[in-house]
Amino acid sequence: MKPAAKSDQLRSFLPYGRQTIEADDIAAVAESMAGDYLTTGPKVGEFEKAFCKLVNAKHCIVVGNGTHALHLACIAAGLSKGDYAIVPAITFLATANAVRYCGADVLFADVDPQTGLMRPEDALDVIRRNPGKKIKAMLPVHLTGQTVDVRALREICDQHGIVMITDAAHAVGSTAGNEMVGAGIHEHMSIFSFHPVKTIALGEGGAITTNDDAMAKKMRTLRGHGMEQKPENGPWYYSMEDIGYNYRVTDFQCALGLSQLAKLNRFIDRRRAIANMYDVLLKDLAPVILPPHRVNSEDPAWHLYAVRIDFEKLCMDRTKLMNILREYNIGTQVHYIPVSDQPYYVGMYGAQNLPGASYYYEHTLSLPLFPLMTDQDVIYVAQTLKEICGGA
Ligand SMILES: *Cc1c(COP(=O)(O)O)cnc(C)c1O
Numbered sequence: 492m493k494p495a496a497k498s499d500q501l502r503s504f505l506p507y508g509r510q511t512i513e514a515d516d517i518a519a520v521a522e523s524m525a526g527d528y529l530t531t532g533p534k535v536g537e538f539e540k541a542f543c544k545l546v547n548a549k550h551c552i553v554v555g556n557g558t559h560a561l562h563l564a565c566i567a568a569g570l571s572k573g574d575y576a577i578v579p580a581i582t583f584l585a586t587a588n589a590v591r592y593c594g595a596d597v598l599f600a601d602v603d604p605q606t607g608l609m610r611p612e613d614a615l616d617v618i619r620r621n622p623g624k625k626i627k628a629m630l631p632v633h634l635t636g637q638t639v640d641v642r643a644l645r646e647i648c649d650q651h652g653i654v655m656i657t658d659a660a661h662a663v664g665s666t667a668g669n670e671m672v673g674a675g676i677h678e679h680m681s682i683f684s685f686h687p688v689k690t691i692a693l694g695e696g697g698a699i700t701t702n703d704d705a706m707a708k709k710m711r712t713l714r715g716h717g718m719e720q721k722p723e724n725g726p727w728y729y730s731m732e733d734i735g736y737n738y739r740v741t742d743f744q745c746a747l748g749l750s751q752l753a754k755l756n757r758f759i760d761r762r763r764a765i766a767n768m769y770d771v772l773l774k775d776l777a778p779v780i781l782p783p784h785r786v787n788s789e790d791p792a793w794h795l796y797a798v799r800i801d802f803e804k805l806c807m808d809r810t811k812l813m814n815i816l817r818e819y820n821i822g823t824q825v826h827y828i829p830v831s832d833q834p835y836y837v838g839m840y841g842a843q844n845l846p847g848a849s850y851y852y853e854h855t856l857s858l859p860l861f862p863l864m865t866d867q868d869v870i871y872v873a874q875t876l877k878e879i880c881g882g883a
Contacts, residue, residue: 508688523746534745546673548700550707557684560697561589568654579609580848604850638667641677660684664792675702772873
């Protein structure tokens with residue numbers, strides 16, 4: 492029998508995530524572009540101030556993308572050759588790569604098989620298995636918008652002299668340990684990404700937030716080639732004490748960011764409503780398909796809606812399911828292949844035995860989740876999954 496959903500030929504493709512750009516966003520960019528500053532101008536500082544206010548942090552440094560943010564945070568944490576940083580195996584490549592940019596080495600931690608989040612015991616396990624190594628940083632990831640146990644992880648960091656950099660690329664607007672993610676209470680630094688699939692879009696964009704004055708100053712300087720103005724030596728004079736980068740962002744991107752930030756609460760509310768709808772609509776598919784396992788009482792600002800699928804019970808592998816869903820114009824994605832399994836890292840550190848990460852990877856699939864989805868879209872995705880998987 493041909494499912495009814497498939498005959499809906501006019502339905503446009505639903506990606507797993509996408510930006511929401513409205514007329515006022517476009518107007519904000521146009522206005523900024525017509526002004527005096529195409530790159531570093533007033534909007535950069537305004538965006539940084541607004542983002543500080545959002546997450547309750549003292550400092551925000553906006554940069555070209557989330558990967559720049561990770562790189563500068565790793566430098567500010569003091570990572571260099573001979574040092575180590577703990578990174579969960581389930582994350583985007585950039586979290587680990589930033590450590591390598593500094594010449595330091597990555598120690599991959601396992602994760603909770605149900606949530607993909609690094610647990611305190613995973614971090615402790617890495618520390619125990621690596622005596623004598625100079626572990627300088629830990630980069631927990633707030634996967635899908637759900638948050639790690641920041642209090643327990645910070646305690647471990649404090650006991651071992653480790654700088655805690657939370658990768659909050661997925662968690663703009665989430666709370667952790669009763670604080671806004673990025674507030675710098677539990678974490679030393681947090682990094683964010685404003686890529687179009689993330690919660691707010693700058694096109695490309697990223698930021699670091701911190702309450703540490705010295706770290707903030709260092710990252711701000713490194714964003715612009717490590718140049719420091721020294722007017723005492725003359726109005727033209729600048730000096731470079733550390734090697735820096737051009738990790739700047741344009742003024743019109745920040746104009747877009749400001750316009751997007753004003754809508755953040757609406758975006759998050761819609762994301763939560765969609766996640767709640769999916770939870771209810773997919774109930775009948777348990778135990779073959781399970782909704783995300785919710786880790787704590789704090790309602791996350793969901794970036795991804797990642798279901799857990801028992802492909803054996805489904806009698807279908809993930810490739811087949813993804814291909815069928817694509818025929819129905821439903822995009823899905825896998826977040827993530829364990830970074831430790833990537834050829835570069837296997838070549839570097841050998842194959843890792845991280846059963847929680849392997850289990851999570853084998854079972855996860857991200858369904859479409861973005862604010863512009865209508866209730867009908869959500870029902871369509873759930874209905875289609877039921878038609879494909881319901882017989883299992
Ligand atoms: C998107 C993302 C990044 C990198 O952000 P870019 O802006 O794409 O450089 C880092 N970590 C995680 C977990 C991400 O999802």
